[in-house]
Amino acid sequence: MPFVLSILLIVLFALLVLTFLVAAFIPSKWKIEERIQINSLPVFVFQKINHLKYWATWSVWSLRHDSSIQLTYAGPETGLGAIKKWTSDQMNGMLTIVQSTPDEVIQIHLELDQQQFILKGFFQIQLSDSNQTELLWTLYSTSESLNPLKRLQLLGLKKIMQSSMQLSLDQLKKEMESSVSKA
Numbered sequence: 001m002p003f004v005l006s007i008l009l010i011v012l013f014a015l016l017v018l019t020f021l022v023a024a025f026i027p028s029k030w031k032i033e034e035r036i037q038i039n040s041l042p043v044f045v046f047q048k049i050n051h052l053k054y055w056a057t058w059s060v061w062s063l064r065h066d067s068s069i070q071l072t073y074a075g076p077e078t079g080l081g082a083i084k085k086w087t088s089d090q091m092n093g094m095l096t097i098v099q100s101t102p103d104e105v106i107q108i109h110l111e112l113d114q115q116q117f118i119l120k121g122f123f124q125i126q127l128s129d130s131n132q133t134e135l136l137w138t139l140y141s142t143s144e145s146l147n148p149l150k151r152l153q154l155l156g157l158k159k160i161m162q163s164s165m166q167l168s169l170d171q172l173k174k175e176m177e178s179s180v181s182k183a
Helices: 002-024 042-050 052-057 148-182
Strands: 031-038 070-074 083-087 093-101 105-112 117-127 133-141
Touching (some): 042 105, 042 133, 042 148, 117 148, 133 148
Antiparallel strands (some): 070 083, 093 105, 105 117
16 A cells, blocks of 8 residues: 555656646746727727726626626726726736827736736727728736746636637627617
């Protein structure tokens, strides 16, 4: 029996070392870009993104029904310095608009779990050749962590953010185009 236990411990130790070695080679910095064409003018798309309270109508994170979530807003209602904070049983965070150029660019700073993860990003808005708004949402990790466990967490966060960003853009398109068709 002690021989089997020794072999089991060696195998577990080897798996643990292998996990840390693999995680050490996972990049801690990453970038995601999602694009969408919206049948609405840039000014209206800009307004939906630049006003953080409007995110409740299109962001999948806002649309998820988490009864424990508590939202607070600080700073101006829109644009530079607007802040959205949330606490919940799952995660706490803060989103800040750090640049706002009307109808063109909104730059954001996102902190998750008391600055454990810091992400930066921007929305680039422009009128396309087909008279639609071309919206590019870029989000990137600025972490330089050497911690292999944090690198694994960042990889998981990247996957979650990428799918959430595309779902959010799809919802924004749906909402913007349904309001255009009602007008």
